[in-house]
Amino acid sequence: MSNPIVTCRGVTKVFGKGDLAVHALAGVDLDFAPGDFATLAGPSGSGKTTLLNMIGALDTPTAGEVSIAGNRLNDMNKSQLSDLRLTKIGFVFQSLNLIPVLSAVENVEFVLELQHCPAAEQRERAIKVLEQVGLKGMENRRPSAMSGGQQQRVAVARALVTKPAIVLADEPTANLDSKNSSDLMDLMAQLNADLGITFVIGTHDVSVMKRSRRHLEMLDGRISSDTRR
């Protein structure tokens, strides 16, 4: 197995203090390898979102270490973490991922703009990923003129366009009906198979869990099972 993209060692997160302290993560040891297509399941409050936030450099652990693509997050300041997210990590959230006043193509271009990519190249790359996520012809629509499923596809396109090391999706299908949710999973599975993009998907949707090649279960802030198939 090649070097992992993500390593978590003893990752602990405690919210609050004293009697009110919540141990959202209680020492998580976990690796993700390039090309993983993993789902992360578990009851509500088990720590899925908290763990994804740690892996995504959105939050810092109370104890333990996280490394992404060889970068130890503990050693990095806010600005470096921000740059790491911009270049190495793609995010798809449950809803309201997009900037409402920008069209689909502009939403995708936006992250390239943040990377100071030349304008002509931005447009070219954005149009190409939108085609890959099946939104050819929708480039100029604003989010409000698209269905929930289409909006999530734009979010996937935006996550992909920077060619990140890993894409993290927290409940990406939670606001979609079963048809759209299945289509979105198909899309991510396809992108994983065709382009080798690493996905970690937090979910409590059983139909989503079935699609992954690696399945993690969480309980009370710990990984309770890790199965590959």
Added chain:
Amino acid sequence: MIVSLAWRNIWRQPVRTTLSVVGMAFASLLLVFMASFQFGAYDTMKSSMLKISDGFGQFQPVGYKDDPEIEKVIADPAALMAEAEQIAGITASTLRSNGFGLLANGERSFAAAIVGVEPGLENKVSKLDTMVERGRALTPDDDAAIVLGEGLARNLRLELGDQVTLLGSGLDGSVAADVLTLVGIFKSGIPEIDRTIARMPLQRFDDTFAMNGAVHIVALSAESVPAVERAEPELRALAARHGLVYLNWGELQPGVKQAIDFDLVTSLLMYVTLVVVVVFIILNTLYMSVLERTREFGVLLAIGMKPGQIGRMVWMEMIFLSLFGNGVGIVLGMALTGYFTQVGISFAGMEEIYAQWGLPSRMYPTMTFGRVLGGPGAVVAAIGVLGIIPYRRVLGLTPVKAMAA
């Protein structure tokens, strides 16, 4: 793209933004109009006061204003006049000399301020010539002629064509005596002037008072009060080079200046209130729009936008909105003010009060850069500076907390 995003963000809430723009535009329209009208009225007051006799500005010997002794003179005024007329905004200049003396008609005699003026030039600076009610103004051909204020002529019981005897002391201490013919009587409406001023040709004055070519005052005429105010630094420098002083309108008419200053302070309070109210209403609206977008900012932070970039975008939004609102206000304000600069504004019932001050009953606003841009500029600048508040709020956001909002 951030610029375009900021602009589009403003229009997310079209109704709210339109209301903000209308509010700001209305306030800045008011500011433009009120300032232009108020200062325009001041200009009218100043220029009508000044035009009566003083002129828009004067060169005088040092100390002459406070203690007008005949010995304090401008010995060689020709070069000064020529240089002054070169200065932008200055349209004409004329020489004057002042002597104090007794005017007598038989047994009757009254003290008077005898002013030697240059007929033909004087009327470019002061309006007394146009206020001649009986007889005529002085002309360049006049020699032993005199024009008196209406009160002075009445006190002396003089009629047109009568002889009047002048007695005073000349520059060299000799007795200045002359006999002049009354050719005209003026009425400015200002009792002080009408009871004391007598005007005679400068040439004759020079001989009578043994001035030997020297004068006391170089009086200036200008395109407008703002024009002469702009030229003031140059005029002062010129005066200094000739060892003289330059007196502006406020120094020539301290009473008018005091009245204007008082009025200005009161109205300044009103302007400041208006600006503060507008700024805080707009700031509140904009701050709301930032709070509402906290979750969205969380997503932007998550995907790698820096807090400073988001903060600058928000700041830009505020500046765009205030520039836009005030821009509209300035254009509309200028249009409205422009209309009234043509037709003027008159206040019914005020005519008599104004006339006492030598003022016309119809007032005209006048626009200058300062009057048009001052108020709206203060609004934009205040919003620009206070944009630090939402900016700092954005800087304090973290992606997780913001997305949880």
